[in-house]
Amino acid sequence: MNFTITRKNLHQGLAAVSASIPTKTTLPVLSNILLEATDGQVRISGTDLDVGVRTRTPAEVGQEGVLTAPGKKLQEIARELPDEPVQVTSQGDQIELRCGRSRFKLNGLPADDFPNLPEVSFEEGWNAPGQVLLSLVQHTAFAVSTEESRPILNGVLWELKDGQMRMVATNGHRLAKMTVPAGSSAQGGAELIVPPAALQQVQRLFEKENEVHVGRDANHLGFRSGNTEVYTRLIEGTYPNYEQVIPKDNDKWAVVDRESFASAVRRMAVVASDQTHRIRIGFHQGAMRLTVLTPDLGEGEDEIEIQYEGEPLEIGFNAAYLLEVLRYMDTEEVKMGFKAPERAATIEPVRPDGEEGGVEYLCLVMPLRLLD
C-alpha cells in the first residue's frame, strides 16, 4: 500500500474515526484503525464492535492495499505534522509516514484481524434532513437510562409510522418524546432501539445542512452523510409501552418562565439531598413556591410568578431531572401539566400558534413521594 494525502485530509479523516475507538479494550486490534487505499481514495474505519465509523477521503493512491495502525497515535502525529503532503507506505505490518523531513514508523496489525463493519444496505433505507435528525437526537437522547439492569432503556426508540418520525428515551423516571413530520422520505414503518453512542457520533460528525441516508439490516443500522458513515448494532427487545404512561387526563396547568424556573430549581438543589435531590414545589394561583428540607443539612425556599389557575398542588421532584428537561426546552415559557402529586407531570415548550411546524415535544417527570 502506498498513497499520498494532504495533511488536512489525513487529519480530518483520522479525527472523524478516532472517537469511535474504545479507550480500553481487551481486543488490541480495536485500538487500531483500518486504512484501505483504493482508486483515488482512502477509507478509514474504526469500531468498538458496537458502533463503527467509516470515512472516505481523497488521496493519490500509488499502490492499493489495506493495513491497520494505532488510531490515536496516527491522529496525534497527523495533528503535529507540517502542512505538506504526507506519504503513507506499508512495509509488512508496519506503516511509514513521511512528511517534509519528518518520518515515522508505527507497528500495525494484519488487516484480517480487523472486524468487518456491518453490511447495511442504504438502497432500501430512508432519508432524513440533518437538521431534523440532529434535533430529534438532541432533545431525547439525554433521557436514556445508564443502568445496566434494563438494557432496553439504554437505547433511544426511533419510530417511523403514519408519516411521522419520533424518538423516545426514558430511564423509567423521566421520559422525553419528540415527533416530527417525516415527509415522503420514510416509506413503511420502522421501530428501532438505537444505542445513544451511535447517535452521539451522528451528532458529532454530520452537518445540519446535509441530508442523512439511513439503511438497516436485521440487527444493524447505518447512517451516511457526505463521505462519512456511522454503523451501530440495534438493541434487541420490545420497548415498554410509553404511550400508556403519558397522562391523558392531566387537568391542572401551569405556564412558567423557563429561565427563572430553572434558576430557582438550581438554587433549591444546592440544599437538596445528594442522593434523592428532593425538592418540593407548591403550585398556587399566580405563584410557584419551591422549598427544600434536608435533614442534617438545612432548608431553603423560593418563589416565582407563574400562571396557574387550578387547585393548590404540592408535588415532590428530583431537582436534577427537572433541570435536565428544562435545559432542552428551547422556548421562553414552558407548560406543566398535572393530575395528582403522585402522577406523572408533563413539561412542554410553549410556542406561539402556527410556529410548531408539526413538531411535538413532550417530557414526563415522575414525582418523588412526599410524606406529609
Place this chain on the structure above:
Amino acid sequence: MFFVQVARLEDPEGVGRTPLLMVGGSPSGRGVITSASYEVRAYGVRSGMPTAQALRLCPEATVVPVPRGACAERSRAVRSVLEELAPVVQAASIDEFYLDLSGMERLLRGESLEETAHRIRRRVLEGTRISVSIGGSTRKMVAKLAAGEAKPAGVHIVPPGGEAAFMRRFRLAQIPGVGPAFLSALEAKGLSTVEDILPVKLTWLERWFGSTRGRWLYHRVRGEDPSPVSPGEDRKSVSSERTFPRDLVDRAEMERALLDLSASVGRGLRKRGLRARTVTLKARTTRFRNRTVSRTLPEPVESDTALFQVARELLASVLEGRRPGYRLLGVSASNLVEAEEGAQLALFQEEAVESERDRILSRAADRLRTRFGEGALRPGRMVEPNPRGREEDTDGA
C-alpha cells in the same frame, strides 16, 4: 467476654461453674469461637478460631452455642443502665458502647473521671450482672484502645493531653480501622508500630498511602480522632452471611441459601426503615478465595423478593464459567436511604425491580413473623424436597 458471661448467667449451675468455657459454633461443622473465657485464652485460643482447632489447643474446655436471644437482652439491659448515667450513648456493637459525658462537668464535680468510670462499672454490674471494662479519653479511638488496656474487668483512663503518649505503646495492627490490606502496605514500608510512624512526615504518608489514608493515619497515631459519639450511628450496610457445614456445589441449593440470606437482610432493612440501592454478594470458595460482586439499582429496594432477585443474578455471574464449591455465602445491602425519604415513583411499574406489591408482601410477612414466630412463614422454595421423592411443587413464595 460478654458472650461467656451471658452463657454463664444463663446456666449458673452448669457452665456457670466451668472455668474452661468457650462460646461458639459446633466443632463437627465449621463453627468458630465467638468468645472464650480468660482461662481458655491462656491456651492460645482466640475469637474467630475454628472450634475444632480451639479444642485441640484446650481439649478439656466446654463449648456452648452462642445464647443469641439472651445476649441481645443483656445488651439492651446494659444500654439502659448506661443511658441513665450519660446523656449520649452510642452502641458500637452488641458488647461495646461509647458514652459522651460532655455537659456533665457540674454534676460530676468533685469526682475524677477515674472515679466516674468505676461508678459506672459498679452500676452496670449491679443492674445487669455483667462485668464491663471501661476506657476513658477525650477521643473515641483512644477510649476504645484504653478499654482494651482496662481488661479484664477494670478501668483505664488516658488523661487529657496524654493521648499521644498513650498511643506510643501500640502496634499499627491494633489501631481500629487499619485492616489487613492497609497493614501489608504499611509493612512493605517497614512500618509496624506507632513509634515507627511518628517520625514520618505527613507528605510522605500521603505520597505512600494516598492523601486520605495518609492523613487519617497521621492523625490517628497521634491520638487524634474527630468523630463524635452519636447515638444513632448511621448504618452503612445491612448484611447476612453463612458458613455452611459442607461446601455447596448445587446451584438450587445455593439459591435456597441466598433466599434465606436475602430474607434476613430484608428484615433487617425493614426493621430499621431503610432501603438499599446496592446489593452485594460475597461467595467464599472451597479454597478460601472471596468473590464479591455487587449491583447498584435504579431505585432503592427493601423487599425479600427484590433482594433475592438481584442476589440470584449476581450468583449467576459468579458461577459463570467457574467450578462451583462454596463454603460461605453472604448478602449485603448498602447505599442506604430512609425508606420513606423521597421515594422516586416509577413510570413503568412492570419494569421496576421492586413493585409496591413486593413491599406490601414483605411487610405483611414481617407482621406475621412478629406475631407467630420466625418459622411461621417460609417461602415454598425453602421447604426441603420430599425425601421419598414424590414430586411436589416447591417453587414460589
